[in-house]
Amino acid sequence: MNNSGTRLLLHRQQAWVLGIGVLFLADFVFYGYMPSHRRLESLSRAREQHRDIIKMAMSQAEALPALEKRHKETAGIVQRYEGSVPSESALGVFLGQIASIMTAHQLTDQVVEPGKEIETEALSCIPVRLNCTGTLSAVFSFFSDLQELHRLVRIEKIALTNDSGFTGRVAMQTEAVIFYRPANAQETDALTGMRISEMANDGA
Numbered sequence: 001m002n003n004s005g006t007r008l009l010l011h012r013q014q015a016w017v018l019g020i021g022v023l024f025l026a027d028f029v030f031y032g033y034m035p036s037h038r039r040l041e042s043l044s045r046a047r048e049q050h051r052d053i054i055k056m057a058m059s060q061a062e063a064l065p066a067l068e069k070r071h072k073e074t075a076g077i078v079q080r081y082e083g084s085v086p087s088e089s090a091l092g093v094f095l096g097q098i099a100s101i102m103t104a105h106q107l108t109d110q111v112v113e114p115g116k117e118i119e120t121e122a123l124s125c126i127p128v129r130l131n132c133t134g135t136l137s138a139v140f141s142f143f144s145d146l147q148e149l150h151r152l153v154r155i156e157k158i159a160l161t162n163d164s165g166f167t168g169r170v171a172m173q174t175e176a177v178i179f180y181r182p183a184n185a186q187e188t189d190a191l192t193g194m195r196i197s198e199m200a201n202d203g204a
Contacts, residue, residue: 085152089178094149095112105139105145109131109132111129114127123181125179126180127176130174152179153176157175158174159174
C-alpha cells in the first residue's frame with residue numbers, strides 16, 4: 001500500500017514536472033522564440049528595403065549627369081527654336097533681307113513674292129516665291145547666306161534652268177516657307193520652358 005502510494009505520488013510529481021516543463025517550453029516558444037523570429041524577419045526585410053533604396057539612389061546618381069546633359073540639350077533646342085521662329089511675321093524685314101542677299105550676289109530678275117498666310121494655333125507660316133537669275137556659284141552662295149539668317153526658312157521646291165545661250169547663267173525658281181509663333185503659342189512655349197526648368201530642379 002505504501003509502495004503503491006509512493007508510486008502514485010512519484011507519478012504525480014513527474015506529471016507536475018512534465019506539465020511545468022511543457023508550460024515553460026510553450027512560454028519560450030510563444031513569448032520568446034516566435035516574437036524574436038518575427039522581429040528578425042522584420043529586420044531582414046527592412047535591411048533588404050534599405051539596400052534597394054541605396055541601389056536606387058546610386059543608379060539615380062549615375063543617371064544624373066546624363067539627365068543634366070539632356071536638359072541642357074533640350075534647353076538649347078528650345079532657345080534655338082525661339083530664336084529662329086519669331087513672335088510676329090516680320091515679313092517686311094525678311095523680304096528686305098532676301099532682296100539684299102540677291103543684290104549682294106548680283107542676282108537679277110528678282111522676284112520675292114509672298115503668298116497667302118496659313119494660320120494655326122501652334123505655328124503660322126507664309127509661303128514665299130523666290131525667283132532670280134545669275135551664275136550657278138552665285139545661286140549657291142545665295143542659299144548659303146539664306147541658311148545663315150536667324151530665321152527658320154524651309155525650302156519646298158527649287159528649279160534651276162540654263163539659259164538658251166549656255167552662258168553659264170541659270171534661272172532659279174524657289175518656293176520657300178517662313179514661320180512665326182502666334183500669341184497663344186508663345187504662352188504655351190513659356191509654360192513648357194517653366195516645366196522643363198521645374199523638372200530639372202526636381203531631378204537635381
